[in-house]
Amino acid sequence: MTTAAPPSARRTRTLRLLSQSGVLVALLLLVLFGALRYDGFLGAYNLSTFLRYNAMFGLIAVGMCFVIITGGIDLSVGSVVAMSSVVAALLSPHGVGIAVLGGVLAGAAVGLLNGLIITRLNIQPFITTLATLLAARGLALLLARNQGGVGLDPNNTALAWVGQGDLWRLPVPGVILAVVVVAAAVTLRLTPFGRHALATGGGEDASSLMGLPVDRIKLGVYGLSGALAGLSGVILAAQLGAGQPTEGLGWELSAIASVVVGGTLLTGGMGSIWATLAGTLLLGLIFNLLNFENGRGVISLSPYWQSVIRGGFLLLVVVLQSRAGGSGEP
Template sequence: MALAHRSPGSPLWLRLKPLLTQGALMALVLLVTFASLRYEGFLSTYNISSFFRYNSMFMLIAIGMTFVIITGGIDLSVGSVAAMASVVAALASPHGLLAGLLAGALAGAAVGLLNGLVITRLRVEPFVATLGTFLGARGLAQLASRQNAVSVDQAGAFTQLGQGDLLRLPIPLLITLVMLGLGVVVLRYTRFGRYALCTGDNEDASRLMGFNVDHVKLGVYVISGLLAGLAGVILASQFGAGQPVEGVGWELTAIAGVVVGGTLLTGGRGSLGSSMIGVILLGLIFNVLNFENGKGVISIDVFWQNVIRGVFLLIVVVLQSRRVAHEDS
């Protein structure tokens, strides 16, 4: 059996590994069970719909972030890209829903392409490259909007993209599910997905095997930028305006969700489904805190959310590093 070779003195981490690898899912189930028993209206159609309508933006960004982290990279620009794309989409919205959608998504993809080219052609580290576009995209959003929210066209159908429902489900959630399905197919059943995993596992070996590692890296950053741009389109549609100051800390939310879901920051291992569980778990924590605030038992300021995300991410990264160390030993 799998455990037969382990001595009674094996580290607790190894003995509990099967349980810990599913920790995010177990925590999600326990949290939903607790909240449904404690808070009236937690499982109401309104709360569930509102939750997924808003958190779909983070789920989209996390899909792209998963691809990037699987290759051993990082994308710090996604929050700023979403803000920039929301402004671009709002400016294009008078020309129709499709124009606004394509303008915002392509603006995001363009930043992703820039990230990929700087990383693969100029050999700049992903952290530095995406930090640069993080600042640049934010600046472009503020320049294009003159540091003010840009109202979308209310006469057309653009606002339905973020505010509407289809088949009794929020349209942003349906868009996310489509992107998730496409992402799973790409990651599991295409050469690109296999090459991305191999690149993150061992880049040098992948090059020796003849894989075009640079094309893979370029591709994952374009995917990340495209999905961040799409999240920005939904942001503008949902709130009725392009938001140049929005998206602060979104990259932390995406990275935290992906890592909580089990994707290794060192690359080579990850799952889009697990990333979605991680993002939903983080979102539900704040949803529960809002319900708790309503009871008047505690009062958590909105600015504490980033503190909680940061601490949560730090804990998971420490646990993940211990897991990798034990597996390598």
């Protein structure tokens, strides 16, 4: 005889399904609205620009999804993006491979540092990543020597192609994001690492008693989050032609919002890479539509309103999760 799931677990599963299906429905409706209202909305230029820019947010959201699944948080990703963009720019005279690898490894180093502090010193993720947020931002400015940007080597056209080029008529950053999303989705659902990450978020003490390597899982997810933020920083430098030590402000909020909008609970234990991608695209599409409205003269919103909208959107989703019982144990 099968034991029925407790009401709290059923509510949590229902919330997850509604969140994931809701974000897809909202995404499709906004695409339909934009296609009907604006000329050129589905044109090659707008789609290419949209994917090229939002790929960076998608990459850090994927890393953030793994972190939140384990019940953690990573506030340092925005600063890591800025720091890694400067590292990539400084290494650009040595070739595209060294520049890309250096930026990714710089981000991974910060992520692993976060994981070590959290697991070895038993410091809360919020405090740990807040500290590394400040440290990475300061390091980015130090490496840039307090300049507004560090230009790429003009002879390194291959690095610029990573951010500005096309592959199979698709923007390279979009192709990179697609590869990362597929690999992350497979990792989460079909590998021991992914299953152990979900188990850790569902109950850390129970996972430890079962013999799961909880500390190694935490170290892995924070290292992954840092590495993907580093890759995002490389793309940022390649797109803008320079490392940007002052960029990335508030990007951690965008990543968290994308993950939560996709139905991942902040308490951990469940999540979806595909729904996180949909959340990223949904938030990006909202700002894309606002830009079109600005162009029509209907409204006039400065770029600073993006942070206000992201914060309000995140608060709304978290409140809805809480009211629906999503903050309880899965």
